[in-house]
Amino acid sequence: MKASTISTTLAAVLPAFAVPTARSTGDSFGGLAIHSGSPIHLSSINANGNAFWINKPTSSYCPNTTVSSCPEGKYTYFTSGNDTLSLSVEVPGGQRVYVAEDGSLGYTIPHGSTGGQVVNYTGFSLADNGIHLKYLGGDFIAVPVGGAHKVYAAAVEGVPKNGTSFAFRVQSADATYGAWEY
Ligand SMILES: *[C@@H]1O[C@H](CO)[C@@H](O)[C@H](O)[C@H]1NC(C)=O
Ligand SMILES: *[C@@H]1O[C@H](CO)[C@@H](O)[C@H](O)[C@H]1NC(C)=O
Ligand SMILES: *[C@@H]1O[C@H](CO)[C@@H](O)[C@H](O)[C@H]1NC(C)=O
Ligand SMILES: *[C@@H]1O[C@H](CO)[C@@H](O)[C@H](O)[C@H]1NC(C)=O
Numbered sequence: 001m002k003a004s005t006i007s008t009t010l011a012a013v014l015p016a017f018a019v020p021t022a023r024s025t026g027d028s029f030g031g032l033a034i035h036s037g038s039p040i041h042l043s044s045i046n047a048n049g050n051a052f053w054i055n056k057p058t059s060s061y062c063p064n065t066t067v068s069s070c071p072e073g074k075y076t077y078f079t080s081g082n083d084t085l086s087l088s089v090e091v092p093g094g095q096r097v098y099v100a101e102d103g104s105l106g107y108t109i110p111h112g113s114t115g116g117q118v119v120n121y122t123g124f125s126l127a128d129n130g131i132h133l134k135y136l137g138g139d140f141i142a143v144p145v146g147g148a149h150k151v152y153a154a155a156v157e158g159v160p161k162n163g164t165s166f167a168f169r170v171q172s173a174d175a176t177y178g179a180w181e182y
Helices: 003-013
Strands: 029-034 046-048 051-054 078-080 085-087 095-100 105-107 124-127 132-135 140-145 148-153 164-172
Touching: 029 078, 051 105, 105 148
Parallel strands: none
Antiparallel strands: 029 164, 046 051, 051 148, 078 085, 085 095, 095 105, 124 132, 132 164, 140 148, 140 164
């Protein structure tokens, strides 16, 4: 079988959005909030309850009755596609990161959608030689909610005014996947 035939066959059996980018160890990255002198400086950006947070731990899930081993799941790792952003997960179909209409960042549940919110899945980019993540060229805002900070995109109009802006510093991860799923 020629190589082209093999890859066509593989592509045919994979779900449509399971193949965003070729992935290898080193492509995954975590996020650190950068705003010198602010209380959120150098805090990690964590996935929890389909939103992203600072000062709230990562929540992840391992279906350990059907899967023999899962990544640790303690840290939130991302992977970047062409204009898109995903969570670095093993679950088939993956989990995509989006920006909701109110400017907050969220992520899809496996095999699921976003509950009907108007969202953008594109507009993410890695800037400054891959050091910073941007959305529509802008940085991010940490809005205080219930003792933690919820992450919003600065480029979206109507983001709550009580937040702290920060740059999303890319931290390379030493694992291919961060979790089975978040
Ligand atoms: C499966 O995960 C649950 C919750 O994380 C844990 O309590 C349980 O011990 C795990 N079971 C196995 C077999 O690892
Ligand atoms: C990236 O996406 C744009 C449209 O969203 C498309 O025109 C372009 O060909 C894509 N580039 C690659 C390398 O896939
Ligand atoms: C969605 O993307 C469009 C086009 O880039 C932009 O005008 C709009 O502000 C974005 N909306 C959100 C909520 O990110
Ligand atoms: C900040 O603003 C948001 C949105 O209006 C609100 O939900 C939150 O409670 C506010 N936080 C504080 C600490 O006032």
